[in-house]
Amino acid sequence: MSLEDPEKEQQGALEGRSREDELADLLGERALSRDDHKNAPAFVIRPDEVQDVLFDLRDQAGYDFLSCVTAQEYEDRYESIYHLKRYDNPMDEVSVVVPTSKQNPVSQTAEPVYKTADWHEREAYDLVGIDYEGHPDLRRILLPETWQGHPLSLDYDQDRPQIVTLREHANPLEEDQRASGTGANAHSNTVESGAVDDAADSDTMYLNIGPHHPATHGVLHLKTILDGEQVVDVEPDIGYLHRCEEQMAQQGTYRYQIIPYSDRWDYTANMPNEWAVARAIEDLADLEVPEYAQVLRTMATEFGRMLGHFLAVGTFALDVYGDFTAIFMYAIRDREKVQNILEDLTGQRMMFYYFRLGGVVWDLPEPREEWFEKVRDFLDELPSALEEYHDLISQNEILQLRTVGKGMLPKETAKQYGATGPVARASGIDMDLRRDDPYGYYDELDWDVAVEDGCDNYSRLLVRLREVEESAKIIRQCIDLLEDWPEEERTIQSNVPRTIRPDDDTETYKAVEAAKGEMGVYIRSDGTDTPARFKIRAGCFNNLHTLAPMSNGEYIPDLVAALGSLDIVLGSVDR
Amino acid sequence: MSSDKDTFVADTTRVQTETRDSRITGQDNRFNSKLREAFGSSPFILTKFDKFMNWVRGSSMFMLQFGIACCSIEMMHTYAVKHDLDRFGAGVPRASPRQADVIIVPGTIVSKFAPRMKRVYDQMPEPKFVVGMGSCTISGGPFQEGYNVIKGAEEVIPVDIHIPGCPPRPEALVYGIAKLQERIANGESSPVVVKPYELEQFGDLPRDEVVDKLSEEINEDDLVMRYNWADSP
Numbered sequence: 093m094s095l096e097d098p099e100k101e102q103q104g105a106l107e108g109r110s111r112e113d114e115l116a117d118l119l120g121e122r123a124l125s126r127d128d129h130k131n132a133p134a135f136v137i138r139p140d141e142v143q144d145v146l147f148d149l150r151d152q153a154g155y156d157f158l159s160c161v162t163a164q165e166y167e168d169r170y171e172s173i174y175h176l177k178r179y180d181n182p183m184d185e186v187s188v189v190v191p192t193s194k195q196n197p198v199s200q201t202a203e204p205v206y207k208t209a210d211w212h213e214r215e216a217y218d219l220v221g222i223d224y225e226g227h228p229d230l231r232r233i234l235l236p237e238t239w240q241g242h243p244l245s246l247d248y249d250q251d252r253p254q255i256v257t258l259r260e261h262a263n264p265l266e267e268d269q270r271a272s273g274t275g276a277n278a279h280s281n282t283v284e285s286g287a288v289d290d291a292a293d294s295d296t297m298y299l300n301i302g303p304h305h306p307a308t309h310g311v312l313h314l315k316t317i318l319d320g321e322q323v324v325d326v327e328p329d330i331g332y333l334h335r336c337e338e339q340m341a342q343q344g345t346y347r348y349q350i351i352p353y354s355d356r357w358d359y360t361a362n363m364p365n366e367w368a369v370a371r372a373i374e375d376l377a378d379l380e381v382p383e384y385a386q387v388l389r390t391m392a393t394e395f396g397r398m399l400g401h402f403l404a405v406g407t408f409a410l411d412v413y414g415d416f417t418a419i420f421m422y423a424i425r426d427r428e429k430v431q432n433i434l435e436d437l438t439g440q441r442m443m444f445y446y447f448r449l450g451g452v453v454w455d456l457p458e459p460r461e462e463w464f465e466k467v468r469d470f471l472d473e474l475p476s477a478l479e480e481y482h483d484l485i486s487q488n489e490i491l492q493l494r495t496v497g498k499g500m501l502p503k504e505t506a507k508q509y510g511a512t513g514p515v516a517r518a519s520g521i522d523m524d525l526r527r528d529d530p531y532g533y534y535d536e537l538d539w540d541v542a543v544e545d546g547c548d549n550y551s552r553l554l555v556r557l558r559e560v561e562e563s564a565k566i567i568r569q570c571i572d573l574l575e576d577w578p579e580e581e582r583t584i585q586s587n588v589p590r591t592i593r594p595d596d597d598t599e600t601y602k603a604v605e606a607a608k609g610e611m612g613v614y615i616r617s618d619g620t621d622t623p624a625r626f627k628i629r630a631g632c633f634n635n636l637h638t639l640a641p642m643s644n645g646e647y648i649p650d651l652v653a654a655l656g657s658l659d660i661v662l663g664s665v666d667r
Numbered sequence: 668m669s670s671d672k673d674t675f676v677a678d679t680t681r682v683q684t685e686t687r688d689s690r691i692t693g694q695d696n697r698f699n700s701k702l703r704e705a706f707g708s709s710p711f712i713l714t715k716f717d718k719f720m721n722w723v724r725g726s727s728m729f730m731l732q733f734g735i736a737c738c739s740i741e742m743m744h745t746y747a748v749k750h751d752l753d754r755f756g757a758g759v760p761r762a763s764p765r766q767a768d769v770i771i772v773p774g775t776i777v778s779k780f781a782p783r784m785k786r787v788y789d790q791m792p793e794p795k796f797v798v799g800m801g802s803c804t805i806s807g808g809p810f811q812e813g814y815n816v817i818k819g820a821e822e823v824i825p826v827d828i829h830i831p832g833c834p835p836r837p838e839a840l841v842y843g844i845a846k847l848q849e850r851i852a853n854g855e856s857s858p859v860v861v862k863p864y865e866l867e868q869f870g871d872l873p874r875d876e877v878v879d880k881l882s883e884e885i886n887e888d889d890l891v892m893r894y895n896w897a898d899s900p
């Protein structure tokens with residue numbers, strides 16, 4: 093954005109244009125028209141050619157990453173947008189727009205092309221009401237199954253009463269809950285085909301984990317089918333924390349009312365979410381961010397990432413070792429330190445709301461020297477703290493026995509499921525938006541992307557611990573920069589109008605690297621000061637989807653460890 | 668054996684006398700607790716059994732380990748180092764509702780979760796107490812206008828203490844717990860009354876358009892919760 097040097101931008105645009113023509117050639121007749129999205133070229137295609145087009149884009153143009161599916165309703169049509177990227181170059185994006193008619197909103201499913209479309213399309217069906225033809229299991233995903241209406245469609249009546257059931261979940265001890273019996277057939281349509289066959293002729297058992305269970309990190313429900321002690325199939329049942337974040341954002345004004353909600357999406361590492369919103373709106377409304385503010389943002393975000401990773405490591409140890417152990421307490425201790433620093437900076441312990449459009453809200457707290465000293469003290473102590481973690485966790489024989497080689501997520505599977513963040517990087521996918529789609533001040537600083545290729549629970553832990561180190565590196569450089577910044581050039585916000593009204597029908601999709609993975613925001617404006625459609629792409633949602641391939645064939649305790657290693661936050665999964 | 672015994676023979680009378688003397692003369696304060704001083708020389712305390720039980724309840728509370736949303740992160744911080752809720756006799760999170768007598772509701776309650784929460788609450792043994800943590804449990808908080816959000820925990824279960832904040836600081840939670848202990852010691856608790864949203868059998872619902880529509884999907888005796896959004900605050 094503002095910081096990228098103009099030459100590069102120019103070049104990017106040029107490349108983009110030729111790339112766009114290449115793609116147009118590839119799609120040929122199938123591209124009915126082009127749409128102008130701010131972030132990427134967009135092609136409009138027919139609803140019955142979705143798979144055809146996506147297969148070509150995946151296999152011939154290399155778009156192996158379906159980042160997000162946005163569904164929305166216009167006055168005259170429904171629309172699904174597939175935001176595609178490449179894992180090896182996330183800046184090379186393309187959007188595929190699939191309009192369908194109002195009377196008959198049916199569109200072909202993309203599930204055979206990208207596995208991750210499974211959940212995205214279920215969400216689109218649930219909230220907007222588009223029907224995906226050929227989808228293996230098109231049910232509601234976030235709202236209860238007995239819900240009436242699709243809340244993000246235009247004619248939804250919010251005052252209408254709703255009835256939600258509390259059905260007995262299958263009782264594992266009852267004979268008829270054996271998968272071969274009748275009772276389990278009710279859900280065996282949710283089981284992947286291979287698993288059903290297995291389940292039918294062996295002695296399987298159905299087990300509920302959650303929605304209130306200490307190992308689920310919140311309110312997640314895992315429908316698990318066991319064969320002996322091994323997991324044959326697991327299906328996460330989500331939506332117990334679906335707080336209508338998208339509706340809230342669509343009601344809020346761009347200027348002040350959206351970013352505070354983003355703090356509540358991924359609430360263990362809030363700061364990076366704020367950047368996701370800020371980046372999208374700034375792109376939409378062409379707002380500049382002063383350099384000094386970019387440094388502040390970068391630094392604050394890295395502190396935010398640390399908050400997330402400390403908790404992830406602490407709770408992972410909790411999942412593997414049992415109740416409130418020393419490691420958990422250490423993790424909380426370090427979180428407290430970071431929270432103290434951020435409280436000095438932002439005035440809040442958790443819901444920071446530090447980002448404003450065009451900058452940040454405060455400069456560093458006075459006296460600056462004192463604060464710098466505090467941060468430096470923390471950074472100086474961090475290596476020994478990390479050593480402690482390594483001694484207690486990663487070097488520990490028991491933990492290694494429990495995690496090495498468990499919960500395998502091969503690289504190709506991870507790509508199919510749209511995994512990002514530490515989960516993808518632990519499967520050997522070298523992608524980090526901070527480096528590959530640079531924003532803020534990251535490309536001026538010296539740091540590394542942590543990648544491991546073990547693909548197991550252990551690697552995911554290592555990636556997080558290494559990322560804490562890298563964050564510390566980034567923060568130290570930011571602190572040095574801030575300390576020497578000339579006093580008269582400390583602009584924390586650019587000039588941003590009080591009310592922002594982006595032009596009618598501008599669309600953009602922008603993502604940042606949050607602690608859990610790619611956090612993306614799609615916005616369509618309609619000329620007013622609130623978005624017409626606001627779609628959140630949360631890394632946790634896709635990462636959770638990988639749980640089934642990861643834990644099939646594992647023991648239950650390893651399923652729990654695998655879930656812990658994914659580090660999901662339900663606020664971000666359910667939104 | 669006998670020689671062994673001999674070596675251990677002590678002059679018990681002397682020891683006891685020493686202890687007793689030191690207690691009476693006040694040289695050794697260990698034996699004169701504040702309580703004993705207050706009640707004089709009598710080792711008996713007279714109190715109403717109820718009062719005693721309430722004091723016991725308040726002084727040793729077993730919390731339910733129950734995390735919902737963002738507030739549960741601050742709740743974890745309150746349990747852990749630095750804030751250490753255990754100092755106040757309330758820091759043993761129990762994983763099962765059957766072993767807990769206080770439930771902290773830390774977060775937004777949505778339509779899919781409310782029946783579950785009600786069930787968890789019902790599973791706790793009497794007497795039980797509820798702390799609502801955060802604005803979400805008061806009114807739905809920032810998400811009050813959401814299509815899927817219950818407008819406060821009071822709609823579903825009785826709440827004894829409301830702690831405002833989004834999220835409340837750990838100090839606020841500690842203060843709320845202390846207030847709850849006070850209330851318990853005084854024998855107060857929120858009355859259990861019929862709430863706007865209760866679990867009922869589907870067959871008992873008054874027939875309307877939605878009920879008719881769902882009658883195919885839901886059995887007569889399935890438990891359901893009916894949300895009447897139009898009338899909720």
Ligand code: SF4
Binds near residue numbers: 802809
């Ligand atoms: S009150 Fe605020 S912090 Fe607490 S659960 Fe609600 S939104 Fe999250």
